[in-house]
Amino acid sequence: MTAEESISRIAQEVSVCTKCVLHESRKKSVPGDGPATAEIMFIGEGPGFHENEQGHPFVGASGKFLDQLLAQAGVTREDVFIANVVKCRPPGNRDPLPDELAACGIYLEAQIEVIDPSIIVTLGRFSMSRFFPGAKISAVHGQMQKIGERFVIPMFHPAAALHQAALKPSILGDFAKLPEQLNEARAALGKPVIVFKRKLEEIPDTSPKQLNLF
Ligand code: URA
Ligand code: SF4
16 A cells, blocks of 8 residues: 555545544544655644534634745645644534544554654644643744654644734744754754755745835
8 A cells, every 4th residue: 555545544534433522523524634755744733613614624714824834934735744633623622632632643643654754743732742741832842852763843833823923923933944954854864855945935024124225
């Protein structure tokens, strides 16, 4: 089986899964999107209203912001795999419960094993605590750490940054560091460096404007 076939097989299993109570209220499961060979994997929390309708991750307001953040890192959705810690929507967007996280974890672990990304970026506390139990996001965000055979970077959840303006520069700065961190991770894993086709016109100019005195 190719990696793409394995990822499709996992998505198929998720779509008929009844391992936790979240299956009762789901419209569409949201297994995750992206190439099975992605170098960077993002792990969010769980489907919200729009994700449950459409079956794809990060398609609502925080998804629009995630697209901007990805542009900041010089990548697009076609380059990365985006998944969640639970694949079905918690009713009313409540937090996922421990037994739901445990039940759904087997799918996430299977996806990580197949994709074998150099870097995992955790978005939000449920995803972070899988890798960094007890860590405080305000203290560790943007810092890459080696965990087993790959590197993990905890980041703020895009929805948190949307609602708390003060977090926005932090999350933008963390995403801007990703290309460099990916090459650092790849070098440590013995893989060749990647040159990013960073689209400069998509990166907001935050440098102070030159004063024109004449
Ligand atoms: N959409 C998702 O798919 N995951 C989140 O964590 C938030 C919005
Ligand atoms: Fe199965 Fe995960 Fe959906 Fe629960 S959330 S029903 S474990 S796919």
